[in-house]
Amino acid sequence: MEMELWYTEKQTPNVGITCKVKETLWRCQTDYQELAVLDTFQFGRILLLDGMVQATAADEFVYHEMIVHVPMCTHPAPKTVVVVGGGDGGTVREICKYPSVEKVILVEIDAQVVEAARKFFPEIACSLDDPRVEICYADGIEYIRSLDSFCDLIIVDSTEPVGPAIGLFDTPFYQSVFKALKEDGILVAQTESPFFNAELIRNVFSRVKSVFPSSYFYLASVPTYPSGLWSFTMGSKKYDPQKPEGTFIPQNTRYYWPGIHKSSLILPRFVQELLE
Numbered sequence: 001m002e003m004e005l006w007y008t009e010k011q012t013p014n015v016g017i018t019c020k021v022k023e024t025l026w027r028c029q030t031d032y033q034e035l036a037v038l039d040t041f042q043f044g045r046i047l048l049l050d051g052m053v054q055a056t057a058a059d060e061f062v063y064h065e066m067i068v069h070v071p072m073c074t075h076p077a078p079k080t081v082v083v084v085g086g087g088d089g090g091t092v093r094e095i096c097k098y099p100s101v102e103k104v105i106l107v108e109i110d111a112q113v114v115e116a117a118r119k120f121f122p123e124i125a126c127s128l129d130d131p132r133v134e135i136c137y138a139d140g141i142e143y144i145r146s147l148d149s150f151c152d153l154i155i156v157d158s159t160e161p162v163g164p165a166i167g168l169f170d171t172p173f174y175q176s177v178f179k180a181l182k183e184d185g186i187l188v189a190q191t192e193s194p195f196f197n198a199e200l201i202r203n204v205f206s207r208v209k210s211v212f213p214s215s216y217f218y219l220a221s222v223p224t225y226p227s228g229l230w231s232f233t234m235g236s237k238k239y240d241p242q243k244p245e246g247t248f249i250p251q252n253t254r255y256y257w258p259g260i261h262k263s264s265l266i267l268p269r270f271v272q273e274l275l276e
């Protein structure tokens with residue numbers, strides 16, 4: 001009988017997602033986290049950090065399109081964008097689709113995530129060499145603190161709030177983000193699952209709300225993330241995602257389109273209650 005290899009991510013102490021593995025392609029301890037790349041039958045290649053799924057070949061498009069196009073199409077013509085985290089390059093790939101974009105700064109703490117993405121996920125990392133992109137290996141918290149009225153959009157494409165990412169979910173960070181943004185700037189952050197991370201979402205939403213004049217929340221379906229229902233929190237100084245002002249709408253997408261933009265902001269009752 002042929003031996004089967006299975007990988008489980010324990011998403012909570014009581015729930016896991018398990019995939020049948022073809023091959024372990026890479027495994028190492030970086031200065032910040034344990035990094036692994038698996039090839040699986042169901043989802044293709046998977047990037048894991050500290051045992052948690054960051055991206056899979058099969059469903060990364062949902063997350064990356066939604067963290068980028070909702071804010072990008074809300075703003076009339078974003079030129080300068082800063083991404084905090086996002087070392088796999090998927091967020092940068094989606095930002096680079098916009099002709100208005102002049103500069104993208106990727107602030108990733110762990111260079112080895114970028115190296116692994118370039119080697120094992122060329123279809124995700126494909127825009128990291130775009131001439132508009134600058135990669136800065138630094139802690140996003142310190143980097144953002146150093147900026148003043150600098151950019152149109154800040155996207156926090158971070159790991160779960162553990163280790164170096166903890167501060168990315170706190171009020172002082174959102175205050176620095178506010179200062180780093182231009183007078184009509186937008187913040188978007190990935191904020192985990194409303195089913196499994198209700199308290200985190202409640203806290204983050206009220207922190208963003210206390211710093212920005214307007215805050216919004218939207219959802220997308222990502223099968224390999226805990227519970228499959230993923231959330232994004234937006235803080236905006238001027239523009240309203242419900243009345244997007246973008247003149248450029250990316251056509252080469254698989255999840256995002258203007259109808260999804262609108263529907264992602266319409267929330268189930270239990271999520272509305274979470275945010276109240």
Ligand code: SAM
Nearest residue numbers: 054085086087109110113139140158159164165
């Ligand atoms: N899409 C993913 C998700 O929701 O699971 C996030 C992917 S991306 C690989 C997350 C990146 O954030 C990691 O590569 C990690 O090294 C980086 N990161 C964590 N804390 C950071 C910080 N304080 N500054 C910059 N990057 C950070």
